[in-house]
Amino acid sequence: MSATVVPLPPNSASETTGFLRRMASMVSGRNGEMLLRAASLIESLSHRAMSAERLFHEQQEESKRLAERHKAAELASDAMISQIAALRTQLAEVTAAAAAERATFDTERGKLLGLMQDAESHIGNLTTELDTLRASVDAFNETVVSVPIEALRLARTQFDYLSSGFARKGDVVSQAMSEIGGFAIDQALTTKKTADKA
Secondary structure, three states: OOOOOOOOOOOOOHHHHHHHHHHHHOOHHHHHHHHHHHHHHHHHHHHHHHHHHHHHHHHHHHHHHHHHHHHHHHHHHHHHHHHHHHHHHHHHHHHHHHHHHHHHHHHHHHHHHHHHHHHHHHHHHHHHHHHHHHHHHHHHHHOOOOOOOOHHHHHHHHHHHHHHHHHHHOOOEEEEEHHHHHHHHHHHHHHHHHHHHO
16 A cells, blocks of 8 residues: 655744744743643654655655566566577477487388398308308319310310211211210300300
């Protein structure tokens, strides 16, 4: 509840106290003392009223300053609340994006681990197959003799010569064996040409 301050009229207290003192000097006894005490009380109350009015104005100014500070603090608080809300939203978005990226990363990691396991299994199978082929080639190499192509061609020519010689003598069995030997050499030469072209 606010109090209404009514300023005292200028010099009203001093005029009143002056009047009371003058009256006290004219009146003797208890009445004079009462007038002097009334004048002193009026002066004292007047000083107290002026001090109270000055204090009221100071408190009013202080209240205005505090109200302005309070308003500025509220504005700053509202700005901080808005900023915190924006930062929380941004943090939520970043957290959601990070979670999505983590999920994608985990999925890709799972796929890569699966591919690695498949590749390791495939490499194991290929290694086993390669070892089997090496063993087969080694076994084959133990039964095969490397012969120059010119020697094969020469042998082919000799089989043809033997076959025609056996044919003239009428030895059909030997002629057939010579032709089979020539045919086997032809197949070896044909296979060699095909492998060279590839």
